[in-house]
Amino acid sequence: MKKRNFLSCLLIIAIVLATISPTVLFAAEDIAQDEQVYDETYTEETEEYVEETPEAYDWTIETNELKKWPQGPRVEAEGATVMDLDTGAFLYSKNAEAKLYPASITKIMTMLVALEHISDSDLDTKVKASESALAPIDSDSSQIWLSVGEKITVRSALYAIMLASANDAANVIAEYVGGSMDNFVKMMNDKAKELGCVNTHFVNPHGLHNKKHYTCAHDMALIAQAAFQIPLFRKITKTVEYKIPKTKYMKEDRWLVNHQKMLYEDGEFTYKDCEGGKTGFTDEAWNTLVTYAKKDGKTLVCVELRVNGSWKTFHESAELLDYGFDKFRHEEVDAALNTTTLGQLAGICHFGTASVLDQKEAGIRAVEGKSTVSVTIPKKLKTDKLKRGFCDGNKIVYSYQGWEVGEETLKFNNPAFEVTKTEISDATLQGQTDTNGSETGTAGSTEAPEKDASGSKGFEEKVDEFMDNITFGFLNIWTSFNGWVDKHEMLSATVGMILILLMIPLIVIAYMRDKNDKLARKEREQDKEQRRKIEENIDSKSFQEIESEIRSELEKEERRKREAEEEEKRLREMEELIDRQKAKEAQETKETKETKEIKPTEKPEEEILPAEQPKTEDLKKEEED
Structure with missing residues (x-):
């Protein structure tokens, strides 16, 4: 039994971690994105002043808290x-x-x-x-x-x-x-x-x-x-x-x-x-x-x-x-007024000796009013999601998640006929059922949990019954889950371990991102503090001092510009001088090559072979002899 409970708890923990870890991861990512936006907006040197958003711009909008209610725009109005x-x-x-x-x-x-x-x-x-x-x-x-x-x-x-x-x-x-x-x-x-x-x-x-x-x-x-x-x-x-x-x-x-x-x-x-x-x-x-x-x-x-x-x-x-x-759209919903008479509301019996009573007076309807109630609801909301209640002694009120969307005032035909709110709501509103058939009870009723004469349940009894249903439902789910784990012990342990192992990298990543986000927030706070000190320093100075500093900065900027222009001019002149020197050297090199080059019309002296050398005078005489 202990082993089965241990496996069940292990699997539940793994599932919870699998559900929470991505949420933490994405939350960290959102924070990182917010910090990035801040870094992009507030650079170290901001040339342009950005108007600070009023705090009221981010205050809670009550209607935006309602489920399935259209999200309204954020405004600066308080x-x-x-x-x-x-x-x-x-x-x-x-x-x-x-x-x-x-x-x-x-x-x-x-x-x-x-x-x-x-x-x-x-x-x-x-x-x-x-x-x-x-x-x-x-x-x-x-x-x-x-x-x-x-x-x-x-x-x-x-x-x-x-x-x-x-x-x-x-x-x-x-x-x-x-x-x-x-x-x-x-x-x-x-x-x-x-x-x-x-x-x-x-x-x-x-x-x-x-x-x-x-x-x-x-x-x-x-x-x-x-x-x-x-x-x-x-x-x-x-x-x-x-x-x-x-x-x-x-x-x-x-x-x-x-x-x-x-x-x-x-x-x-x-x-x-x-x-x-x-x-x-x-x-x-x-x-x-x-x-x-x-x-x-x-x-x-x-x-x-x-x-x-x-x-x-x-x-x-x-x-x-x-x-x-x-x-939003307009809609007409049923007011659900029945034909209850003053006699029925008073409990008058129309038989026996009571039949001598004035039947005309007793037969008058106790409550008069429109058969429908005008409501204003979101365009995508169905009317069966509305609940009907009774308040202020003479009003039918329709609401959604406690938010009133329409009401209709009733008229009691006999003002001298005194009844309590609970009696009126029970007799005239057919047990205060809402549009989908569930009972809602009377607004402000604090009666004991016993059923009244009409058979409707008290508020406390309804609460107890609701809590019992929740408890029994949870126990049934737990029992079914335990039974499944008991039949698949090995599979349950394996699934639990796999889920835990898969969550470890995500948890580590989330931790690292959270750490980085804390550092970014710290740097952001330091930046804010530095800006605050600068603003305080500015506020502490007189107008003449600020004007003098601005003039000095402008003069420095002009001086830097002039120096930069002069430096650029000097570099340009040097480049031109170098270009001229290179051109001159290239021209001189070209002329030197031309002087050393052999002209194509001149032929080289032919070599005189030994057999063709000119004969001397002695040789000529020998030949004559």
Whole structure:
């Protein structure tokens, strides 16, 4: 038995090593590639300054953590979200509930509260700008320069708030609607609570910085969604230009131009599907932006908070909106409402003496609502992966991996009929089954694990049953594996040893790469430290010293260039002199050869043979004799 268990464990260890080692190897390779990219980017002498990527660019995107959810783009915004206005589904979420400063996108809430309390007949009413409304406005902030006592129409003030981001107009409208600034701010905070905002608090209607004036991307999407339901708001936010007629205090017409540049027809930041929005900026909040867009039957809103650069907010918002339009679709799913009546819900029996009860009242359906729920889900996701739940006492909610994708509000026909959430969900939602037939239970239920009267199981009992199934499944797998090892002991040992031997080279390679990577990281840290010291040295010097050093370096560079040119000229002259000397020597050599060469017309003297030598006079006399 011990031998079999030993072989089983050995084989499992070998399999685990075979699985982990390539992962470690590839991870080391990825690190090495990253270091290589760093080395290529940061050379010892960098001639060109590269802007450092903000830390927020790499922050976690919550929706990217969902399995099979489309991966959203990385952005520099410290808080960002994309919401489907029709279903309320958040399609993209990055740090969406973090407390951040909104700046002038606050004015969307100002418009929402104001328009809920202003009728169409009030739009042409003239309101007077009071000293209390204009006094808190900084002279260098955005405004239309209203004067104390000046009157403009409510309509003009509303356009000034959204198009020109006029802080003075926002205060004037706040006093007109709320009676006082403080009361209007209270109305803003009450509205935020009503909408379900989780991290929002306002202290003014314009958005100028205050530490107690904050919101988050999630809450701004909810506020923007509510405001977009108002027709006049949709009209104003989409307007590019608007004229405020001259007044007693202003002798010229005031022309307002919308700061939301994605609306422009032929601009650098044009987004053809844009339906409006609101920009914002303060030194503390940086750039903020809310953008509405409509395409293919979907209306989305994108919120970006704390971005360093207005142009970045436009580009990133366009990218996020494209992501929402391209990766998701609308779908109608069954709300699964049955025909349960008030009588059935109360347990009224229609037989015997109970039949004398008012059958008409008891026969009314307990819950009314749409037969379907609109959801926004990834294009490749099937609806049977969604789960249905019941929350807030009157809502059917569909979700995917806990992420809400759509909801529908129910109506109870008899408000006086009090039931608990658990009773309602059990009676009206057919046991809270999800779309693939499995039971999900009631949201927030903490009942005991006993089955209730309808036969459904409690939450704790379901958990225990689930854990038991996992345990039994693991034991069955282990038993089957042990049985196989027992029947194939030799094969199991051989396979285990082969796997271990195969892993040894990979482990060694991974170790060596990891060692090299550590050295590379150490060198990188040293390089960073050296750069930091250089930057500190530069920061410690005055402008005149830096200018003097730069001038000195330039002079040295010029001197080096002149010396190099002179050296090059000298070498060229030497080469020319050598060439002339060689040519001269070649000419002299040629002439010498020509003088020594025998001419072809001259013949060499013929040798006189002894028999042909001239005869002397003595010989001639002898011959005569």
